Amino acid sequence: MNISVIIGFYKKLDFLELILQGLSAQTYTDFEVIVAEDNNDATTIAFINAYQKKVSFPIILVQQEDKGFRKNRILNKAISVSSGNILVFFDGDCIPHRESLKEFASNTKDNIILSGRRVMLSQRISERILKRNSIQRLNTLSVALSGSKHIEESIYLPFAWIPKKKKRGLLGCNYSIQKKALVAINGFDEDYEKAGVGEDSDIEWRLLKLNYTIQPMKFKSIVYHIYHDSNYDESDVQFNTAMMIRKKEAGNTYCTNGLIKHV
Template identity: 30%
Template sequence: MNNIKVGIIISTYNNPEWLEKTLWGYMAQERKADEIIIADDGSRDDTRMLIERYAETLPIKHVWHEDDGFRKTKILNEALKVATADYIIFTDQDCVPRRDFIATHLRYARKGCFLSGGYFSLPMSISREMTHEDICQGRPFSIAWLRSRGLKLSFKCTKLVRCGFFSSFMNAVTPTKATWNGMNSSGWRHDLMAANGFDERMRYGGEDRELGERLFNTGIRSRQIRYSAIVIHLDHSRPYVNNEAWQLNNAIRKETRKKRLKRTEYGIDR
């Protein structure tokens, strides 16, 4: 996989503080990204200025459209249009990657597969406290460091254990299905383009998983790596959550499963 060109698509909206912490994580990667595309759902100028500053050290492309409500699926499709990488990892502005994140996705990548990674959620206090040095040194992925900042131990902390055998075992026994999750999933660009990208009718709530369901319908398999490819999920509010959006999305997903749709008519190519 050394000759594979890998891209990162990061969705963002009006949170440059969290986006900057995420970009610090990509600066510290063992295997660097060949391209990083910021899929910006209408952020203000402070996000644009941040991206311009980091474009000097990271291979960043900024794809933006005007703010007209939650249109994440549309801006992700715009990002896919400009992507040139063979293999693409999707994530969000609030997901700081461990230093082996890209390398791990590439190690598990296989033809005819997409990967479903994992996350570990932090409280707001630690999310705000993390510095550039902390992230570059990998401290937020240390259970001891997190405990020293007041985090209570729980079973979920097992996601932070960096041990190949243990991670592989947990990937195999976890009851959680390997679905396409926007904060940490990856696949081949030609598979995503064949599916016509994301369904642009969808709002917040399962909008990422619907793409995965169409990939399943084409015979693409999923692989679970939620204990191997890890991001730290920074805390934030979700003002865009509403029942009407969930109902719409559930209806679209139901149709996708019932008709075994492989391609959406409401995606990249309309």
């Protein structure tokens, strides 16, 4: 298995089904899917067991007890059971374009993080695809006519030049990296137990300190973000931001509370 797709998931099975539809349509097929659920809902087990019969790729479910926001912990558990040399991360509200995995696979290099882009679907089109339980009509035209945001990010250009030096931060809902890179820094830092900051941004600063480069995948790897109400609390963001500042000042790229516990 070359790619392990890891989906951070919490409670929205209707969203997850659309994501799996997007993965079923991939032109690249050498991958497994790991659903990383920050919960231990029996309904998810039944759903995965039923959906596995519909698709050719393996679906692995990792769960943990719901004790608040512990996304980094469940992501580490997912990494620990992964088979792929390349890890692709999608959030549980982001549907991948059918060429996303092909682009991640063909552009993977040592010391590079590939950061895709995101279309922000409007409430109208999100409700429509959820009601139909289908992404069949999800394309640039339908997105453009729906009042969605960042429509330009929905354009797929297979022969587009990828800028090497354009500075852009890591987009945590759509990126890929070689597994060995995350192993080298002990994966995600599980000290972060509040939403908003501390997943992708923490991974970003630690890898950049080790001379990794973020390569933007504009027009290459696209996800469609399903509309939903924001669940971030500003006080949580401030708490995690302050923690990250302290960790940056300490300068330790290898976190002490991370992946190795699950291996």
